[in-house]
Amino acid sequence: MKSELKAERILPPAPRMHWSSVLLLIGLVALVVASFATLPLKWHDFFTATAIQSTREFLHGFMPPELRPVFLHKIAIATFETFAMSAIGTLIAAVLGVLLGLPASGRFGLTARLATRGVLNVLRSIPELVWASVLLIAAGLGPFAGTLALALHTFGVLGRLFADAFENCPPQAASTLRINGAHPVAAFFYATLPQSSPQLMSYTLYRWENNIRAAAILGVVGAGGLGQMLKYHLSLFQMQQAASVIIAMILMVGVVDGLSYLLRRMMTR
Template identity: 55%
Template sequence: MNGTREPCAPPRGAADFCLSCVLTTALVVAAVAGSFAYLGIDFAAFFSAGAAADMGRFAASFFPPDLEPEFLRKTAYGAIQTFAVALIGTLLAAAAGLLIALPAAGRHGTAAGRLARFALNLLRSVPELVWATLMVLAAGLGPFAGVLALALHTTGVLGRLFAEAIENAPPQPEQSLREAGSGGVAAFVYGTLPLVWAQAVAYGLYRLEMNIRMAAVLGFVGAGGLGQMLYFHLSIFQQAQAATVLIAMLALVLAVDTLSDRLRGWMG
């Protein structure tokens, strides 16, 4: 030994990681470039002076909005209907999601857990617009189809979130109640549910905010509310009336967001 130390070779893991990053970045860039090439978007025409003038004239056609008392009453009724569709759909989804979350959290065996998780994955993998289209065909035009569409999709989302919350809850309180002779339902209600209740309500309020926006969109496929009004007036080129409906949508979303934030702050 001559007392000198040989330089250490760089770890192979770092080199492999960098290579993976380069390959991933190249694939993403190629996918983005290929998407633009496949779609054939004419950006030159989009940013031309003529296109800007056309967009300006189209935007100007929405002003001033229609503020006639009769139309305002009709719009207010549509806003109430939109809120009711979102609220009822969310409440139904919260109840169904909690019921499915129990087996999904592994409380009724492995087979039941896998079946429940498959059902939740299926429900939330289908977008609300697709559910609404199917429900319109099954139940007819109107807000009932919107309620069913929101309830089906939101059940899949809330059920998964509720199941994860139940799985992550400390098991000691429920186990203590069971050892003291309490039944399974009572042990869950008094031992686990209080630990996840605030989180579950927060999830429900967040989904209500999202469902308010989606309920307005579902009207485009005949599910009632402001969306159906907006589609009708745009289809016959009544931009002033459409502007009033858009303002009502914005006001409704802002009101629900504000109320939801205050409720979450009060609960927190």
């Protein structure tokens, strides 16, 4: 009891909420309320008898999924293609993100920081589907355009995250090496990079999980993989084959999420 009272006396008083934070919170709540008020959301249409019956008939068309060995073999090839697109795109983006994250963190001056951050903002502001639609004109149909689209968008995202990680890294270790005569490049590789590597790997794995889902969708515009199979069978109203493709997508995403979780656990240990 005495220790608890002593701890309460040691703890500092709770900080007071500033008026600007209160105004920001009120503004966000008002924005959400205005969004619901202005959008023509017809929630009751989802629960009418006609809507329920149409949904039941639509879902019934997916049963049973197509399980012929020949078709499953095609799904396996498309799954590997989607997996390869996401992995290669993420790897390219991670390497380029480290290279451009250095000047974006301010290590080469303010001009280089603003210029590289502007490039990264442009790359990450354009969605993968838009990149794929543009690159399909230059690279043609297939997974190559999808891989480049994933790499460009992820490059912008990871480059910005890596720059923030380098910028927020404690400078004491690198400064100690610099004071003792170490080259800036050596100080980066022996101090900054080891300190930031767990965070960099966590960001990379998280973006890989996102790219698995994005790669499965990029096939809709002709970038190969499971998405292209899904678009093909849905366009022909072959719902049973489309159900098998959707199940393969769900299983692949689940496996990658589990693998990413295990890798993050290994890093934290």
